[in-house]
Amino acid sequence: MKRIAYRTGIAAGAALVLLVGAGLAMPAWGAALTPPTHTPPVLQSEMAGVTAFNGLTAHDLSYSAMDGLEGGGVRIINGDTLQDVATVYSSQYANFAWAPDDRTLYISETYWTLGNRGKREDVLSIYGGPTLANEGEIALPGRLISDPKTHTFALSPDGHYGYVYSFQPAPAVSVIDLHARKVLTSVEVPGCGLVFPFGKRGFASLCADGSLAVADVDPQGHYTVRRTKRFFDVMHDPVMDESVADEHSGRALFITYDGWVHPVHLADNPRFGKPWSIEEAAGMSPATSHVGQITWRPGGQVPFAYEPSRHRLFVLMHEGPAWSFEKPGRQIWVLDTRTHRLLDRWAVPESAYLVAVTQDTHPLLFALSHQWLWVMNAESGAVGRATQIVAPGLVRVRGE
Amino acid sequence: MQRSDLDKWSERLTRRLAGRVSRRSMLSRFGALLVAAPLFPLLPVQRARAAEPAQGTDFSRAAQTHDDTACNYWRYCGIDGNLCSCCGGSVHSCPPGSQPSPTSWIGSCINPDDQRAYLIAYRDCCGANECNKCSCLNTDHAMPIYRPQANNHIIWCFGTNSFEYHCSMAVLVGLAE
Numbered sequence: 001m002k003r004i005a006y007r008t009g010i011a012a013g014a015a016l017v018l019l020v021g022a023g024l025a026m027p028a029w030g031a032a033l034t035p036p037t038h039t040p041p042v043l044q045s046e047m048a049g050v051t052a053f054n055g056l057t058a059h060d061l062s063y064s065a066m067d068g069l070e071g072g073g074v075r076i077i078n079g080d081t082l083q084d085v086a087t088v089y090s091s092q093y094a095n096f097a098w099a100p101d102d103r104t105l106y107i108s109e110t111y112w113t114l115g116n117r118g119k120r121e122d123v124l125s126i127y128g129g130p131t132l133a134n135e136g137e138i139a140l141p142g143r144l145i146s147d148p149k150t151h152t153f154a155l156s157p158d159g160h161y162g163y164v165y166s167f168q169p170a171p172a173v174s175v176i177d178l179h180a181r182k183v184l185t186s187v188e189v190p191g192c193g194l195v196f197p198f199g200k201r202g203f204a205s206l207c208a209d210g211s212l213a214v215a216d217v218d219p220q221g222h223y224t225v226r227r228t229k230r231f232f233d234v235m236h237d238p239v240m241d242e243s244v245a246d247e248h249s250g251r252a253l254f255i256t257y258d259g260w261v262h263p264v265h266l267a268d269n270p271r272f273g274k275p276w277s278i279e280e281a282a283g284m285s286p287a288t289s290h291v292g293q294i295t296w297r298p299g300g301q302v303p304f305a306y307e308p309s310r311h312r313l314f315v316l317m318h319e320g321p322a323w324s325f326e327k328p329g330r331q332i333w334v335l336d337t338r339t340h341r342l343l344d345r346w347a348v349p350e351s352a353y354l355v356a357v358t359q360d361t362h363p364l365l366f367a368l369s370h371q372w373l374w375v376m377n378a379e380s381g382a383v384g385r386a387t388q389i390v391a392p393g394l395v396r397v398r399g400e
Numbered sequence: 401m402q403r404s405d406l407d408k409w410s411e412r413l414t415r416r417l418a419g420r421v422s423r424r425s426m427l428s429r430f431g432a433l434l435v436a437a438p439l440f441p442l443l444p445v446q447r448a449r450a451a452e453p454a455q456g457t458d459f460s461r462a463a464q465t466h467d468d469t470a471c472n473y474w475r476y477c478g479i480d481g482n483l484c485s486c487c488g489g490s491v492h493s494c495p496p497g498s499q500p501s502p503t504s505w506i507g508s509c510i511n512p513d514d515q516r517a518y519l520i521a522y523r524d525c526c527g528a529n530e531c532n533k534c535s536c537l538n539t540d541h542a543m544p545i546y547r548p549q550a551n552n553h554i555i556w557c558f559g560t561n562s563f564e565y566h567c568s569m570a571v572l573v574g575l576a577e
Contacts, residue, residue: 093555110563112562112563116527116529116562116563116564117527117561117562120563144545144554145554145555145557145563146545146551146553146554146555147480147553147554147555149545149553152545167548167554171546171548192546193544193545193546193547193548194545194546205546206544206546207546208543208546208547234543234547238543238544238547239544240544241544241545241546241553291455291456291457291458291461292458321458322458323457323458323459323539323540323541323542324458324539325539326537326539
């Protein structure tokens with residue numbers, strides 16, 4: 001706008017010189033320079049500001065591009081319009097979660113004072129307010145630095161506590177009081193990893209022997225960790241890191257490389273349901289880890305999306321051999337978690353690494369390939385808009 | 401207490417054995433067994449088993465042994481990241497400007513030339529910006545992050561001056577048999 005005003009000034013100055021040069025002796029010229037009265041006013045100046053952030057909407061997708069090439073950053077995109085809403089800074093290999101108010105964003109991240117070296121600082125950064133601005137940090141005793149994994153950071157269902165999985169030097173979960181903004185304790189979970197919150201303050205971790213570690217807390221805030229029975233064969237068919245859980249109800253679906261779904265109700269005394277096979281739900285033989293068996297298997301970076309209200313599980317599926325659990329899916333299988341039936345098989349336009357579903361009454365299904373975001377109708381599978389995106393590492397939607 | 405059929409059968413067998421074999425005879429046979437035990441691994445049965453080829457995997461069936469800048473090079477069965485061989489280093493040395501991590505995760509790959517399984521240390525080179533060349537993602541027997549000793553998603557830069565990931569090596573440790 002300043003450039004327009006500048007040009008207007010130049011033109012007016014030139015006209016004045018012409019008038020002076022003509023000795024102001026030609027009234028007809030003067031009449032011709034009089035601007036018409038109906039011309040709309042030209043914007044002369046304005047103040048720069050920040051667009052207000054009104055909170056994560058039901059159809060917003062927030063995702064991060066968190067590897068060494070793309071740097072960090074949490075981006076929010078409107079699923080209906082595919083317009084960018086906001087971007088928040090983060091380090092590489094960060095993780096993030098939204099508070100239940102859908103306005104406060106917590107980012108678990110790591111920095112060094114000299115960029116790639118110097119003093120290491122692990123922090124939980126807080127963003128919020130009307131413009132999603134930085135509101136400070138909470139120093140962490142450590143955190144695991146790895147490729148993006150959804151369950152390395154989580155909040156309690158009421159948003160009061162944060163849980164950060166650490167590997168410095170032994171497996172532990174740091175418990176943070178987000179209201180008081182301080183770390184309460186670090187709970188060691190030897191031989192176990194990741195964090196799945198349940199109840200008011202409890203959490204569970206998956207263990208390397210095929211069991212769960214369950215941490216519950218007494219009124220004084222002391223955590224006790226117990227191991228459950230072994231419920232999966234870790235050497236031949238491990239449960240995937242990106243298994244899904246509804247922290248509000250405690251329903252978890254621990255899903256293996258070969259597509260076996262282990263339903264577990266997370267609680268102080270977890271209840272284990274009977275495992276069922278995704279392939280059997282489709283009328284096929286279950287996948288196995290036998291060499292040479294090419295069949296449909298779950299795979300990708302975030303291959304599962306869970307919609308507890310409609311009991312829907314969306315799974316990225318590909319055809320491949322055993323141990324191909326990170327191969328992207330060219331189909332999304334829709335399963336009913338109550339009846340263990342396959343409801344639909346939808347093709348995705350481009351093999352997808354990540355899938356997410358919104359948690360509202362008209363849900364959107366997001367399928368993310370390496371550089372494209374596809375928006376689908378989560379009830380019909382119809383493919384809608386698509387947009388090019390920065391390669392993502394994690395995805396979150398409102399109400400997860 | 402009610403005795404089971406197994407209890408009764410065991411008792412009959414023990415009494416029959418005691419009736420036919422002397423205590424001294426039992427002890428002498430047991431002693432001979434102890435003395436001979438160390439020789440069992442040298443018997444032809446054991447050697448024949450050791451010479452058996454390792455069971456192949458889906459990766460090893462398509463693996464090759466001559467080009468360490470390709471993702472299907474036999475040692476890369478579980479590698480995730482940029483190959484140091486493409487970044488100025490090699491399969492067992494870091495490119496200049498980066499630093500090898502003393503820690504690693506351990507996998508096991510089959511060499512198609514001799515069909516034997518070898519232990520491979522997937523060791524990251526750290527401190528330089530990500531190389532971004534020859535990016536591979538192989539997951540043969542790679543484990544989830546809660547089993548870290550066999551996980552390729554962790555940035556294995558523990559013990560170096562920097563956690564900046566640059567590239568990954570596949571260092572031969574030895575036979576896995």
